[in-house]
Amino acid sequence: MPIDILMPALSPTMEEGNLAKWTVKEGDKVGPGDVIAEIETDKATMEVEAVEEGTIGKIVVAEGTENVKVNAVIAILLEEGESAGDINAEKSSAKSEPSDDSSAPAKDDSKAASVPAEPIAVEPASDPDIPEGTKMVPTTVRVALRDAMAEEMRASDDVFVMGEEVAEYQGAYKITQGLLDEFGPRRVVDTPITEHGFAGVGVGAAMTGLRPIVEFMTFNFAMQAIDQIINSAAKTLYMSGGQMGAPMVFRGPNGAAARVGAQHSQCYAAWYSHVPGLKVIMPYTAADAKGLLKAAIRDPNPVIFLENEVLYGQTFDVPDMDDFVLPIGKARIHKKGKDCTIVSFGIGMTYAIKAMEALSEQGIDCELIDLRTIRPMDIPTILESVKKTGRLVTVEEGFPQSSVGDFIANKVQREAFDYLDAPIISICGKDVPMPYAANLEKLALPNVDEVIDAVKAVTYAG
Amino acid sequence: MAARARKSAPKKAVDHALLGSIPAPEPAKLSKDEELKAYRDMLLIRRFEEKAGQLYGMGQIGGFCHLYIGQEAVVTGIQMNMNDGDQMITAYRDHGHMLAMGMESRGVMAELTGRSDGYSRGKGGSMHMFSREKNFYGGHGIVGAQVSLGTGLAFANKYRDNGNVSVSFCGDGAANQGQVYESFNMAALWKLPTIYVIENNRYAMGTSTKRHAAQLDFSMRGVSFGIPGIQVDGMDVRAVKSASEYALNHCRNGDGPIILEMMTYRYRGHSMSDPAKYRTKDEVQKMRSEQDPIEQVKQRIIAEKLATEDDLKVIDKEIREIVVDAAEFAQNSPEPDVSELYTDILL
Numbered sequence: 001m002p003i004d005i006l007m008p009a010l011s012p013t014m015e016e017g018n019l020a021k022w023t024v025k026e027g028d029k030v031g032p033g034d035v036i037a038e039i040e041t042d043k044a045t046m047e048v049e050a051v052e053e054g055t056i057g058k059i060v061v062a063e064g065t066e067n068v069k070v071n072a073v074i075a076i077l078l079e080e081g082e083s084a085g086d087i088n089a090e091k092s093s094a095k096s097e098p099s100d101d102s103s104a105p106a107k108d109d110s111k112a113a114s115v116p117a118e119p120i121a122v123e124p125a126s127d128p129d130i131p132e133g134t135k136m137v138p139t140t141v142r143v144a145l146r147d148a149m150a151e152e153m154r155a156s157d158d159v160f161v162m163g164e165e166v167a168e169y170q171g172a173y174k175i176t177q178g179l180l181d182e183f184g185p186r187r188v189v190d191t192p193i194t195e196h197g198f199a200g201v202g203v204g205a206a207m208t209g210l211r212p213i214v215e216f217m218t219f220n221f222a223m224q225a226i227d228q229i230i231n232s233a234a235k236t237l238y239m240s241g242g243q244m245g246a247p248m249v250f251r252g253p254n255g256a257a258a259r260v261g262a263q264h265s266q267c268y269a270a271w272y273s274h275v276p277g278l279k280v281i282m283p284y285t286a287a288d289a290k291g292l293l294k295a296a297i298r299d300p301n302p303v304i305f306l307e308n309e310v311l312y313g314q315t316f317d318v319p320d321m322d323d324f325v326l327p328i329g330k331a332r333i334h335k336k337g338k339d340c341t342i343v344s345f346g347i348g349m350t351y352a353i354k355a356m357e358a359l360s361e362q363g364i365d366c367e368l369i370d371l372r373t374i375r376p377m378d379i380p381t382i383l384e385s386v387k388k389t390g391r392l393v394t395v396e397e398g399f400p401q402s403s404v405g406d407f408i409a410n411k412v413q414r415e416a417f418d419y420l421d422a423p424i425i426s427i428c429g430k431d432v433p434m435p436y437a438a439n440l441e442k443l444a445l446p447n448v449d450e451v452i453d454a455v456k457a458v459t460y461a462g
Numbered sequence: 463m464a465a466r467a468r469k470s471a472p473k474k475a476v477d478h479a480l481l482g483s484i485p486a487p488e489p490a491k492l493s494k495d496e497e498l499k500a501y502r503d504m505l506l507i508r509r510f511e512e513k514a515g516q517l518y519g520m521g522q523i524g525g526f527c528h529l530y531i532g533q534e535a536v537v538t539g540i541q542m543n544m545n546d547g548d549q550m551i552t553a554y555r556d557h558g559h560m561l562a563m564g565m566e567s568r569g570v571m572a573e574l575t576g577r578s579d580g581y582s583r584g585k586g587g588s589m590h591m592f593s594r595e596k597n598f599y600g601g602h603g604i605v606g607a608q609v610s611l612g613t614g615l616a617f618a619n620k621y622r623d624n625g626n627v628s629v630s631f632c633g634d635g636a637a638n639q640g641q642v643y644e645s646f647n648m649a650a651l652w653k654l655p656t657i658y659v660i661e662n663n664r665y666a667m668g669t670s671t672k673r674h675a676a677q678l679d680f681s682m683r684g685v686s687f688g689i690p691g692i693q694v695d696g697m698d699v700r701a702v703k704s705a706s707e708y709a710l711n712h713c714r715n716g717d718g719p720i721i722l723e724m725m726t727y728r729y730r731g732h733s734m735s736d737p738a739k740y741r742t743k744d745e746v747q748k749m750r751s752e753q754d755p756i757e758q759v760k761q762r763i764i765a766e767k768l769a770t771e772d773d774l775k776v777i778d779k780e781i782r783e784i785v786v787d788a789a790e791f792a793q794n795s796p797e798p799d800v801s802e803l804y805t806d807i808l809l
């Protein structure tokens with residue numbers, strides 16, 4: 001059967017082109033790979049190669065023809081034993097307009113298929129009940145994090161920690177203290193200073209089913225690795241049609257420490273929360289740090305776990321339980337109140353708590369929500385609170401544009417517009433790289449007075 | 463003192479292992495079955511790629527599509543020695559690697575057309591395909607990223623002490639990425655069982671190695687980490703086979719990583735939309751007519767009377783049928799259901 005040679009598409013966007021030149025004539029024998037024509041597109045001149053072996057039976061589109069549509073028949077190739085006579089016999093039965101060849105899926109941009117509704121997030125579980133009489137142990141965030149890793153490493157040999165100074169030095173911030181002694185160098189792995197490389201090594205190991213905990217000395221340095229975190233860890237499950245993903249945790253201190261300047265003081269909560277395929281956790285208390293890190297290690301997805309150097313040494317009560325695990329994606333109501341909702345997370349909670357206490361003395365009763373997980377976000381808990389208070393202030397240390405607070409504000413204005421009695425205010429760090437000078441650094445961070453003023457503004461308390 | 467001592471020290475023969483580059487072993491002598499298998503496997507890749515090019519021309523395949531035509535001997539020769547548990551990972555020029563690993567032509571082609579029967583159910587495309595079952599770990603679009611990931615596969619092999627080796631492929635252009643050297647360092651430091659295959663096809667898109675590489679001998683790229691390298695005629699499947707056998711043994715013996723630089727050539731443009739104006743037609747024609755990997759095997763089969771022209775025609779026909787079937791399958795497979803938009807994001 002004579003074979004139609006079609007005007008080829010030569011780039012992802014080409015729709016038509018000029019048939020600049022035929023380099024063969026009717027009657028010529030051609031084989032796979034032989035150049036038969038030259039085609040001009042708006043970008044380049046390209047050669048068209050024969051794919052099958054045969055004889056050029058007929059040239060349908062003359063050279064010099066402009067704007068030839070992709071997939072139009074430009075020539076007809078005869079196979080062994082066929083002659084030009086076969087073309088016409090064939091033609092009558094063949095489609096006259098090859099461009100209406102409908103084996104390709106219809107490409108009708110005017111009516112794109114309607115986007116299916118985003119699946120409704122499964123309601124995250126509530127925090128586990130803490131049995132009556134459970135001892136509460138005052139614990140630093142640092143020790144809580146270490147205990148979480150140790151417990152999960154005892155539970156599964158697939159779990160290991162890697163990062164700079166995690167083993168022999170016992171952790172740059174002493175989060176991995178004692179792990180080398182208990183688990184040995186096979187499972188507590190000191191890496192060279194090579195964030196991009198070891199993040200990739202961690203993802204590769206996770207793709208085989210191991211459960212790496214990759215520690216970044218701080219998340220500032222994870223900028224070197226962000227390609228592996230997003231392009232490899234977050235997207236592989238989707239790109240592989242569910243065949244393989246990266247069950248792992250990337251953790252380390254995030255945000256401003258003190259007086260370390262612009263390159264070492266940045267909050268990445270909003271950055272990572274932008275990415276489908278990641279979960280993002282940023283705890284404030286030691287109990288949340290422990291319960292959520294254990295959950296993150298068990299989670300089959302890549303989890304970004306944002307800690308804070310300033311909080312490492314702070315002490316909170318942690319329930320003394322065999323296996324204290326908290327649900328990812330569930331906010332915690334830190335304090336109930338009726339006049340204004342404050343939503344914060346991580347170090348932001350320190351400002352929010354102080355503001356709430358000061359406001360309480362002035363007779364303004366705030367409800368304070370600690371998000372704990374930034375992605376997936378517990379929007380229902382926020383909405384429920386805002387429907388009660390009618391006012392919302394968010395508090396975080398990150399930069400203001402496209403902040404976590406702005407995302408929350410958008411969700412709330414759409415879902416609870418009629419309940420709002422005032423505009424939503426998001427308190428963020430200032431829109432500047434972190435300065436070094438003590439006075440400027442203080443100004444660049446959010447402060448308690450800003451939160452107080454914002455709450456007063458939205459409650460019209462003057 | 464030290465300088466003087468060095469001066470008077472007796473001259474030593476060049477120690478290639480210390481230099482990083484060791485001489486390529488003699489090309490393997492292939493049995494009749496091996497020659498025929500090599501012929502078949504390479505021909506499948508070639509015909510598959512030609513068909514992919516054709517479907518691209520018809521608008522059935524979208525986006526970027528990077529063909530492996532000309533480089534078939536590299537993956538074919540390596541795969542001949544790999545064990546079942548060994549893993550493979552590469553970049554976006556990946557169709558040949560998947561076929562060599564035993565993935566189905568139908569599933570690969572259906573992924574190229576973005577259909578539900580593709581290996582990633584249409585959600586990955588030409589550059590992002592995987593098979594847990596066949597130990598193929600992608601299919602990666604970020605130049606160099608697969609080298610760190612492949613090092614991680616080797617890390618997992620060592621962690622589990624399972625005796626498996628990961629084989630990470632990258633291009634000559636990718637060999638300039640920083641994370642490749644970060645990976646070399648860790649793999650050598652931890653003696654990870656991994657082969658770094660650098661497919662030197664002389665170009666990174668339109669930039670020739672002479673214009674992008676300060677050290678043109680890519681087998682030497684591991685020198686500062688003490689990683690040995692072998693420069694291999696990547697157009698000769700026998701040479702690839704013997705070098706990769708050596709390399710796999712090196713890894714399995716616990717001697718750490720090794721580099722194989724495969725001297726190869728791609729006949730087509732970088733991707734479908736590359737007019738390849740940066741090289742002459744003569745250069746391409748010369749490689750095709752003098753070093754074609756499939757033609758070399760064919761000549762040997764005929765010369766050594768391992769099979770007749772007619773026997774080979776039968777193979778050619780079978781391969782054509784497989785490819786035509788794959789193309790039809792890939793065009794008839796339905797597009798993914800719209801509900802797939804939101805699946806496989808999180809487990």
Ligand SMILES: Cc1ncc(C[n+]2csc(CCOP(=O)(O)OP(=O)(O)O)c2C)c(N)n1
Nearest residue numbers: 555603604605633634635636663665666667
């Ligand atoms: C990080 C990154 N930079 C740039 C690109 C665009 N790009 C895709 S392929 C390529 C050339 C790579 O050449 P080489 O590594 O020699 O592989 P080959 O295409 O020859 O197989 C470039 C620059 C990319 N995909 N990723």
Ligand SMILES: [Mg+2]
Nearest residue numbers: 633634665666
């Ligand atoms: Mg190249």
